[in-house]
Amino acid sequence: MQRNRLTAVLMASLTTIPTLAVCADEINLTAAYIQARTDKPSAGALVGVSYESKSWGGVYLDYLNIDNIEFIDDNDVEQKNSLPAYLVGYQYRVPLNQKLSVAFRLGAAIANQQISDSQQTWLEPGDTALTYAVQMNWAVSDVLSLNMGLNRIDGLNYFGDISNLQLGLTYRLSFADKSNKVVRGEISKPKPLVSNKTAPATNRQAQQADKITINSVQASDPVQPVVAPTTSSTLVEQRMAERAAQGVAEQEPKVLSKKIETNVQQRPSQNNFKLQLGAFANPSNAKQLASKLESAGYQAEVVKKDNLNIVYAVGFNDRNQATSARKAISSRFAIDGIIRAN
Secondary structure, eight states: OHHHHHHHHHHHHHHHHHHHTTTOSEEEEEEEEEEEESSSEEEEEEEEEEEEETTTEEEEEEEEEEEEEEEEOTTSOEEEEEEEEEEEEEEEEEEOSSSEEEEEEEEEEEEOSOEEOSSOEEEOTTOEEEEEEEEEEEESSSSEEEEEEEEEEEEETTTEEEEEEEEEEEEEEEOSOOTTOOOTTOOOOOOOOOOOOHHHHHHHHHHHHHHHHHHHHHHSOOOOOOOOOOOHHHHHHHHHHHHHHHHHHHHHHHHHTOOOOOOOOOOOOOOOEEEEEEEESSHHHHHHHHHHHHHTTOEEEEEEETTEEEEEEEEESSHHHHHHHHHHHHHHHOOOOEEEEO
């Protein structure tokens, strides 16, 4: 019967993953061994699923089954029963470094069986109690982590207080944006700046066309005045006037054909600073850090130098931007970066 309940919980959790993926950054599937202690120690197992967001924390749903819990009740009678229960509540995870994190949980334990005798019913399905836990997670890969935690159920009917130690494995499904993730050691480069050179080029072409038009007009032969030939002196004066007019016509195009240059303002230099956030001998560790940075909205770059893979956050125009990013990354990932100029 308990095996059928466990199968039902697993199937229900798996069918809700596609629906809740739209509002969660990651989904964690956990299987763990439980060592519980009341008056005597007893073993059990736990399976669960949690939905986490980097902005507001997350929720969890676990199915817990502890076999043969032994304790002495208020009438000094030794009791021995199993406890199947659901654990549901809120959790918040605090990263300590790139691999370690601590999760704090607060929720309710909901009993999933009935315990009674000829006199009364001691426990019914649906009876609840307060539960809280602290769990340590150590990431051994991008998707797999070890977890160890201390859990406690306070004041559950019939059983009272139950403390247990949890040791298990967690499989992580991430739904964060990975469009810019570093793949196979490739270096993600900042997006190139697109300079709008089309307009200046068009302006220069228009100016050249205007210049050609001006030159063609100015270089054309000037209109010669019609002078009636009267005397030789007037003919000489006419020739001198024609030559003077031709000289002006030859000089004016040179003056008017000066090239009109447009002052093209150069863009201020970009990407002057970057943050060095880690140096790894193992390329996979560098890629993992770069992926986390890009999921958080930063431009990441992995540079191989000697035998090290150096991870940078790039794309900062000035030192103030780099300093602000350094503080934000230190607060979120517990990494103190080094500001370097490009």
